[in-house]
Amino acid sequence: MKTITVKLTKNQIFSLKSKLSHFKIRHDIAYTYFQLKNDDVTITAYTSGKVVFSGLGAETYAAQFGYDPKAINQQPAKNPTIQPAQLDDEPLDMAGSDEVGTGDYFGPITVCACIVRKDDYSHIPVKRIKDSKQLTDDVIREIAPILMEHLEYSVLVLDNKKYNMLHETMNINVIKAKLHNQAFLNLKKRTMLPELCIIDQFVQESTYYRYLAHEPEIFNSLVFETKAENKYLAVACGAIIARYKFLEYYDKLDALYATQFPKGAGPHVDAFAIAFVSEHGPDALRSVSKYHFANTKRILNAL
Ligand code: MN
Numbered sequence: 511m512k513t514i515t516v517k518l519t520k521n522q523i524f525s526l527k528s529k530l531s532h533f534k535i536r537h538d539i540a541y542t543y544f545q546l547k548n549d550d551v552t553i554t555a556y557t558s559g560k561v562v563f564s565g566l567g568a569e570t571y572a573a574q575f576g577y578d579p580k581a582i583n584q585q586p587a588k589n590p591t592i593q594p595a596q597l598d599d600e601p602l603d604m605a606g607s608d609e610v611g612t613g614d615y616f617g618p619i620t621v622c623a624c625i626v627r628k629d630d631y632s633h634i635p636v637k638r639i640k641d642s643k644q645l646t647d648d649v650i651r652e653i654a655p656i657l658m659e660h661l662e663y664s665v666l667v668l669d670n671k672k673y674n675m676l677h678e679t680m681n682i683n684v685i686k687a688k689l690h691n692q693a694f695l696n697l698k699k700r701t702m703l704p705e706l707c708i709i710d711q712f713v714q715e716s717t718y719y720r721y722l723a724h725e726p727e728i729f730n731s732l733v734f735e736t737k738a739e740n741k742y743l744a745v746a747c748g749a750i751i752a753r754y755k756f757l758e759y760y761d762k763l764d765a766l767y768a769t770q771f772p773k774g775a776g777p778h779v780d781a782f783a784i785a786f787v788s789e790h791g792p793d794a795l796r797s798v799s800k801y802h803f804a805n806t807k808r809i810l811n812a813l
Pocket of ligand 1: 608609710
């Protein structure tokens with residue numbers, strides 16, 4: 511029996527799955543995302559990225575997903591693997607989540623999970639979104655409303671008072687895990703989620719689910735990936751909406767105190783905070799900052 515192995519990215523693997531959605535599918539095989547089957551071919555997609563095509567139709571199907579028989583014929587035919595396959599980033603239904611604000615002394619943590627479906631690609635500025643790391647605040651303010659108009663999303667804003675209260679009993683990663691979980695559950699209640707749901711990974715998968723062990727409901731069909739905002743459009747969109755909500759919160763803080771709160775957690779933040787505390791008193795810090803950051807000690811000691 512003919513067997514062909516190709517190496518694909520997760521994006522390509524789930525694109526393959528959506529193209530072959532009429533195949534019989536199994537999810538119960540260890541170390542695999544899934545196995546697809548029809549009368550001609552069995553396709554097994556391993557979490558390592560290896561995809562094995564076997565059966566009479568192996569070559570025909572593999573050729574559609576990055577296998578080039580000509581390239582293989584010139585090699586000793588022992589291990590016909592080519593990697594990585596060159597497939598372009600075709601539109602694909604997916605959901606993704608990301609958070610903003612965990613490195614900023616002032617302001618909330620915001621988490622957004624959002625869904626991008628194939629039909630959405632023509633309504634949103636895909637090329638600009640892909641570069642989400644490079645986007646300035648002005649561009650975020652321009653693009654996010656377009657995304658919020660066209661995409662399904664759930665965004666959570668954890669303000670500083672609530673954050674500081676929660677932080678007395680749980681660390682920042684536990685808080686993040688709960689927020690991501692809640693965002694996906696909110697979406698799930700409203701709509702049918704796509705097969706591919708990606709979380710921008712901030713802890714090991716097993717740790718993430720351990721953090722959620724006592725939650726009444728756990729959304730557990732996630733794919734964990736680091737730097738996911740650079741790889742998956744839905745995660746990039748989630749990051750942009752989360753960032754937008756974060757900026758919106760800063761605007762409110764600025765208006766409330768008639769000042770301009772700095773981002774980040776560096777010396778410029780300490781300098782600002784010392785002046786802020788001199789004017790509003792040390793207790794005011796608890797309602798605008800992530801109080802457990804090392805900045806707090808430095809600020810209070812400097813008074
Ligand atoms: Mn992230």
